[in-house]
Amino acid sequence: MRTFIFALLFLWGVFSYAQTAVSGKVTDENGAPVPGANVVLVGKTVGAVTNMAGMFTLETSESPPFALTISSIGFASVTVEVAASGQEVNVRLREQETLLDEIVISASRTPERIFESPVTVERFGVREIKNTPSANFYDGLENLKGVDINTNSLTFKSVNTRGFASFANTRFVQLVDGMDNTSPALNFVLGNLVGMSELDVHSVELLPGASSALYGANAFNGILFMTSKNPFDYQGISAYLRSGITSQEAAGDNAFYDFGIRMAHAFSDKFAAKANFSYLRGKDWYAVNEEDVLNPGATRADPDYDGMNIYGDEVSTSIKSVANDMVALGLLPDGAQNLVPDQVVSRTGYAERDLTDYRAESVKADFSLHYRPFADDFEIIYNGRLGRGSTIYQGANRYALRDFFIQQHKLEFRNNNFFVRGYITAEKAGDSYDMRFTGINMNRLWKPDNQWFGEYVGAYLTAFQGGAGFAPGDAPASHAFARQIADSGRPEPGTAEFESAFRQVTGSPDLASGSRFQDNTKMRHIDANYNFSHWTESFADIQVGGSFREYVLNSYGTIFTDYDGPITYSEYGAYTQVQKKVLDERLKFTGSLRYDKSQLFDGFVSPRVSLGYTAGQNRNHNLRASFQTGFRNPTTQDLFIGLDAGRAVLIGSAEENLDRYVRTYELSDIGAMVAGSPTADISGRHAYEQAYSARSVQAFSASAEAGAPNPALLTIADVEKVKPEKVTAFEVGYRGQLQKVTIDASIYYNKYKDFIANETVVVPFYGALDLSDPVDLGTGPTPRALIALSQGDFQAYQAYTNSSADINSYGATLGLDAKVMGDFDLGVNYTFADFDFDEDKDPDFRPGFNTPKHKVKAHFGNTELFKNFGFNINWRWSDAFFWQASFADGNVPAFSVVDVQLNYRVPAVKSTFKVGGTNIGGNEYFTAVGTGLVGSQYYVSWVINP
Template sequence: MMMQKPLPLSLFAIVIFFFSPLLAFAQPATLTGTVKDASTGEALIGASVLVQGTRFGASVKANGTFEISGIAAGTYKVIARYVGYQPQILEVTLSEGGTAQLDFKLRESVRVIDEVVVTASKGRAEKKLDAPVTIETADIQAMRQSASPSPLGAVAKLKGIDFVERGINTVDITSRGLNTQFNTRMLTLIDGRLATLPGLGLPQFMLAPNPASDLAAVEIVVGPAAALYGPNAHAGVVNMLTKNPFDYAGVDLTVRGGTQSLYDINLRYADYAGNFGWKITGQWMDANQFESGNIFMFVPPAYIGQNQTLLNPETPTGLRISRATLDNFFDLGYAYRETEVSAMRAGLRKLDGGLYYRTDDVNLRFMAGFSSSTGFVGSNFGVLEANDYQIQYQSLQGNGAFGKLGWFFQVTRTANDAGKSFQLHDRAEWFAREAIRLRSLPGGATLTRDQLLAQVRRDFIDSASATIDQSQLWDSELQLRYDIEGFELVGGFQYRFYNPKGSYLSNNPNLVLANVSNFLSIDITATEIGGYLQVDRRFFDNKLRVTLAARLDDHTYYDPQFSPKLSLGYEIVENQNLRAGFNRAFKVPVILENHLFLFNGAARGNVGGYTVRDGAPDAQGNPTGNIVAVYNPLRPEEVNTFEFGYKGLFERKLFIDFVAYYSRYTNFISPAFQISDGVRTFAYDNRTNRRVGVLEDAQGRPLFPGIAGQLTTYFNYGAAVITGFDLGASYYFTDDLLLEGSISYMTLSNAENPFEAQGIPLLLNAPNWKFKGTVTLRNQLAPGTFLVLHARHIPSYTFRAGRWNGVLNDRTVVDLTVGYEWKDVGVTIQGSVNNLLDNQTPDVLGSPIMRRFFSVQASYAIGSFLNR
């Protein structure tokens, strides 16, 4: 066999000479650097560094440095981000096979005037200062440093917002009045998808599967926003934004403990490899619930004219019943304190995750989550205790661009199961029924209260008072964006399908349905279809911004609704803008307002209308007497609003935000009111001309005890005007010292109330004035320290909704948070006091009184494991 000769050295040198340019071209570049706090020089461990327009990125290591390799030569923009800091973008040119260094110095984001928002123009990023609507924001730092048990407590500081704590872990967010125990005038979203309970129609807020540690920001559009967001964006939009794994990679562990035996653990892990990212987040929270002082009574109907009465110290009922009468009710087993019918616990169990894929042109993400919650939820008829109330969702979303054409889509399924939930007043009624049964037995008349409670059939009570809710919602949207010759166009199509099933609805699966005279509807599904288009154009060297938008929505039960919008924004000088606009919005009655069915029909939705007469039904349930009032079927509520606003920044220190509004409401939907008492007045179903308040069989015979003719329901008022203003100011003494304050005022006038003669008032159900102030200090007590002191004052006002009727006294709440950040090790420790002055007025009638609350929180964060 012939041996091959080695390649001559001269030939090898020639090959290397000719191919060396190609070998050099194949050598990638490397980027190194540091990310530090601009004020203290501390390394920001875990900060993310991304090369824009590529898949390359890294997290800052424990020594404060980062390294990104494998980048092709060229000029790039590189962005560094860290929670609570303003992002910084630097430009770098990388040579073939070379190494370049960038040193980032980030400033803490106390200056919210530099914020960028996405909710104002439905997905388009823009500076908050330039937004064509009034928009309020709470960022990660604000939520983490909130003294409230809920991270959404940060929203309480925001201008123009009505914030209600209904317990340790449940909140409510509204604006611009006409509040009830059941607020549905603000559309609630999470990452742009609908986040309401499919059957109840209430916002999910803290019951949602998304744990607290995965929240990146909350953006709230204050005022009508139906032209882009559709029905029920009537008073605004609350959009909770979550963290993606590319910008927020790493591990985040937060542990919180406090009074009321609170412990709250959040754990989040997120990372990415090339184009793929993922995250998984969990939360476990338990606490003892605060008490409200509610007493729930049940007595035979003939005694006081109704079979259930709520008794609260602030209500007229509480003033009307004497102490002796109440003590007698307790002895007989007719009255029960909330602590006797509820375990008074609050809890959250949450698991949420997502898979992400991104390129330069496409972003895709699949997200899913599950939550099980225990806590109090508002009800116009009492208090609903969510007990193992389960919510799950699955969502597929995507966005990107084909050339100049931008696109976005999402499809989401949401389902809920009420678990072991119940209404406290229902449970009290079944306790009382058991007491009546026991007293009818031999020797029962002498039983003491304690003996009664020991002998009641608790398993039977649990079953009889259980709330069933197994509802589903499908929500989808397709949106397109296109810029052409100075016009910015955005248009889209939305489809929603509601499939409710609940024991509080007229398709109650526990009832043997009789006939239509009982107002029991089998199919109560509903569909909403809508399309929208918005056009933005700037004139006069971009000083004048004109925004036109319109939307058309069609609903199963109602005629199409047209929602136009016009906004004019003018930049007087740099960073000072005037804005004027008009919006029309609709609130479509939610499933519950149409199909409610409680108390054997004494509380009903209004899908067919009712007539109230002064004559009792005859023996067959037919009407007698004269007509007192006619209540037509519910129609969508309409509001037409004119706004004028000003935003100004002076010397990057003083920021002023002012908005005044004039809103004319027509056909606005009432809270649940009793329109007939079954004693002097009697209600009849307009579709059948039959009595209500009693469930009948096919022969018209009562199935269960009831009060013939008694009815509590929803209806449309005539018209009213709400005018008001919100004025906010922020002053930045330094980058580390911020003072914020706001004043809000609104009033209801020119009311046209066709039911005033029946004793049904038209109320604002919100305070006329709100006063808020916040001081934020960073690095003032010592480097790394922070202090947030917030105070808000809510003057007294009258509140009436359903069975809640009374006056809320003045409420002043002071919150304090003090903490320290070890940025070089990723550890933060803070202590907080919520309601420092221990004010004992509830946020709303019937809700727990949030007494002084202490908590301590520690968090530990490290950066990406795969991109160091």
């Protein structure tokens, strides 16, 4: 790699020198400089950006005459002719809504107008950040068409496009200045918890759909690019202060505070630096859903109650089985077991609100050093990002992330034609813990399961037989009395005993007794790109590039099976892209091809082909069509996880992982007799090779409860080890400018192959799965595996595999933006998304589409209603949909939200004051089952920007 970097630098020095230099200044109609304006050579990829004074310098190997297009958000673009080298170009831009003239880079890794982008792309720039009524710019992304934001908590939100969403969101990539913002161990995109300060955001670009041809593995359902401001172009000190309240019925009204500062300075035309710091603190949305997860409508009066946001009640067993064991041990008289029903009983859990303080906190800092050794476009950049946050994350369980820390460090070499960058991401879990296991192990700390259930059975028999003042045979009263007796001595929230137990459990990483998870995982990444267009512009624009990534998993055995030390593996890829314009530059062809290879899997080729045609006398209509493929490698957890999540053990399917995870289970008394041992050692391999499907075990159990057990219902699971997931994507679209109305529409269709999915299986601790080994316990020959299932001698596992079903997703978006009543901005967009799959081919497949079929969003505002005063109103409606995830399944009702902001600018002090509110109607809603309801947020802010 070192040789590769030196070779690219050499090529730059030999071939990328400029022959023509053009400089100038860009101003608005009032003569004020326009910073951040794009200056692009017409028909080429060469460009420059104006600095804070509106000045620019562009160097190119193109010989005059040629044309430049100057554009900026909110202004009409201007094309000027350059007749000679050294010419000074001074341009005055006229204000105009020109959404399609905005310049994006992400779609083709080269500057181009949104209007001519070969695929759908959304842009959220400085103008949109200023106008968003959301409390921060990241939340404002939710108003883009085709975008879903799933609210995990106040400070942790997941952006997704085109379905199959989860909070981990492993099919979506987020890049911050080219660095992947994904947690390498926990696999979730960190959102803006430790991301970018809004003061430093230059632009946000979003590509919905597959982008693997240019961006490699995991750029599968979409990719989000956040680009910061260069200190050479944006200098000075800027700051913001925002404060207000969050309002929720469960949590009440709570204050929040958000502060940020940016400092940037160019010390010369060769050296510049910047630093950012921001801090947010507030109270998270309380999650207080007590609906029974497995039996909706049930309450704690049900002996087998398992509340959604209640933890510890996942531990359950049949008290009939407990009574049988107690009789066998002589703890109950013979025959007493006949009075005990075959009823599953769960322990009493703790509410989530008792297991966390709901602290929401985000501390972000970053700094950059920029060096231009030749005072031209060649730049060497060091960028360091540090973030610490406290929030709630929902995966298989609910996790309290406390002082979660991540850092990224990048070194980049670049100019207008190439970049080479390498970065490292390292994370630490801090004091984070699993709230479900906190509840489970706090229960076990004060009273072990066998003692609790034994006391329950004893008390039940006392009450059921008419003791303790109860009427004989009153089962409901007997269950209530039994729970009261078994819960005696239970630490209550707020007591010293509770706090002591909480600290002990959350401080231990051993899930047999604690709930803390440890993590010191790292990811190293290098990528490079060279644009040969300055050599090949007479033929076509050609780019080549590649990347290399290495994972170093280090969870100390708490998440992965890295008991003996870190697990390391790598992947790499290379790509090329060709773009060509013909037919008077109306027809644009883009073709890309990428090859990727993981150390653990075979290589994969991702092609992309697109055509765009600009029609109309004024070139104001553009039609596009694209075909592309994408793929996604299994995540670190898909491969190497080994984690008991309570209801099931999560086990990754990497070959070396299957035998590394081994757990010893204690057998029931009857099971010990049948197996010939009091314990059984079960490895991860059992989940893939010696298990029944969970669906068939449930069917068999139902038949047994009905008094007619039918072993023929049991199906041996056939779980293949996970391999990369693939998608073939087709898209057509239209963009157009009709007077003051901008139209952007698209339709897509995706075909998935080897869709990565989870399959829950049940491993009996003994016995042949084909029931070929019966044993006679006095009631006739019974297969050993059936005895294991009847005695509770089994464990559920969640295996990572691929679905054999044919899975397709499809959808459409339509966006309209217009100027109405003079200078008022009006926009509305609609998104449709749906999927289908062959359920008969894979009945155990859980798609987890998790996306509303219909969404409508609208905005109305005016940046200059009168002098220095503006406002904006956003409204969005989301259809009801079914949420399906490892934590819980359930319906998400339809909801609508209104956000409003008013702003007033005071140029004399370079300040903007804003008053705003989100969900001002106060109609609380949720976007995923198990999370807290999202309430209202009201704020005032003061932004100082030079």
